Amino acid sequence: MGYIMSQESFDAMLDELSSTYRIWAPVNKVGEGRHTDTDVVRYDFVSWVKEIEWEKKSDYAFKEILTPLSQTLFFFTEDEVKEANRDVKDVLVFLRSCDMHALKRQDDIYLHNGKERDYFYDQMRQHVHFVLMGCSHSYQECFCVDMGSNQTKDGYVFSFDIIDGNIHSDVKDETFNNVFKKYAGQEKDVTPQYVTENDVHVTIPNEIPLSIYKSDMWDEYKTRCIGCGRCNFVCPTCTCYTMQDIYYTDNGKVGERRRVCASCMVDGYTNVAGGGQYRRDQGERMRFKVLHKVYDHRQRFGYDMCVGCGRCTNVCPEYISMAAAINKLNKTVEELKNE
Numbered sequence: 001m002g003y004i005m006s007q008e009s010f011d012a013m014l015d016e017l018s019s020t021y022r023i024w025a026p027v028n029k030v031g032e033g034r035h036t037d038t039d040v041v042r043y044d045f046v047s048w049v050k051e052i053e054w055e056k057k058s059d060y061a062f063k064e065i066l067t068p069l070s071q072t073l074f075f076f077t078e079d080e081v082k083e084a085n086r087d088v089k090d091v092l093v094f095l096r097s098c099d100m101h102a103l104k105r106q107d108d109i110y111l112h113n114g115k116e117r118d119y120f121y122d123q124m125r126q127h128v129h130f131v132l133m134g135c136s137h138s139y140q141e142c143f144c145v146d147m148g149s150n151q152t153k154d155g156y157v158f159s160f161d162i163i164d165g166n167i168h169s170d171v172k173d174e175t176f177n178n179v180f181k182k183y184a185g186q187e188k189d190v191t192p193q194y195v196t197e198n199d200v201h202v203t204i205p206n207e208i209p210l211s212i213y214k215s216d217m218w219d220e221y222k223t224r225c226i227g228c229g230r231c232n233f234v235c236p237t238c239t240c241y242t243m244q245d246i247y248y249t250d251n252g253k254v255g256e257r258r259r260v261c262a263s264c265m266v267d268g269y270t271n272v273a274g275g276g277q278y279r280r281d282q283g284e285r286m287r288f289k290v291l292h293k294v295y296d297h298r299q300r301f302g303y304d305m306c307v308g309c310g311r312c313t314n315v316c317p318e319y320i321s322m323a324a325a326i327n328k329l330n331k332t333v334e335e336l337k338n339e
């Protein structure tokens with residue numbers, strides 16, 4: 001069922017929904033960008049349509065609602081462990097099609113990657129519902145079409161498009177029909193907007209020979225990449241974390257355990273006991289990241305991890321392009337095949 005309503009009516013509906021849900025959406029944070037006098041679009045809780053950043057692509061992904069940058073899992077004393085309290089109110093998350101596809105990758109890793117489901121992710125996941133934001137045009141560095149993540153047909157409770165000042169919604173979850181009927185001026189079939197063409201294109205090799213590990217294609221990144229890890233923190237599909245124990249006392253027996261977001265591009269990520277380090281330079285780390293995004297995940301789950309959102313390219317201080325790295329990988333694989 002589809003509905004069209006004014007922004008004022010949608011606000012009234014959000015107000016009613018807010019008694020059941022918190023609403024988490026991209027917000028333009030004025031003056032909080034990386035450079036002076038620049039803005040950044042990151043997720044936050046909102047109450048009204050005008051707070052939702054509709055025009056720009058979010059610089060950061062929705063994933064922090066499921067996997068916060070730093071999350072206290074439990075507290076411990078000498079003889080007791082207590083799980084940290086959680087806000088269990090349900091959340092409506094506004095996100096675009098590429099991020100809906102990224103959610104599937106997050107679920108793959110945290111819920112379907114072995115016998116055990118990740119307990120803490122699972123707890124949060126049950127309380128999170130998704131609102132699909134349409135895309136009326138492609139954004140800088142997006143290559144979602146080539147990655148097949150430009151359109152989403154299910155998995156959302158309703159969609160959200162602003163067209164000529166009105167909200168157009170395709171309601172997928174029947175439990176929302178009553179509230180939409182109450183506030184919408186018009187019922188009409190609605191298809192969420194999606195892009196069919198990007199400026200940026202990638203070609204991903206089907207098979208990758210083992211010799212790619214020794215290729216000099218990675219050398220450029222040894223000096224160019226500064227290992228800041230920004231690309232991982234903005235990526236909607238990166239899932240790595242590390243553990244931190246914070247001790248409140250000198251005896252080291254009272255404190256809390258936190259799960260903290262980690263980056264495969266940052267020095268120390270592959271350190272192991274005895275002083276070993278599996279990937280020592282930025283070339284090796286870039287090789288791992290690129291192959292993880294467009295090869296390893298496919299071997300495990302049947303499709304690539306990268307959804308082509310382009311955020312890693314947008315945020316990189318060294319202008320390292322993920323799409324260019326994928327295309328360079330493809331070219332190198334073709335050359336290796338002909339050797």
Ligand code: SF4
Pocket residue numbers: 231234235236237238293305306307308309310311312313322
């Ligand atoms: S384009 Fe970059 S940020 Fe986006 S999913 Fe792919 S690797 Fe992650």
Ligand code: SF4
Pocket residue numbers: 224225226227228229230231232265312315316317318319320
């Ligand atoms: S954002 Fe750029 S410079 Fe920083 S780790 Fe990623 S690729 Fe390297």
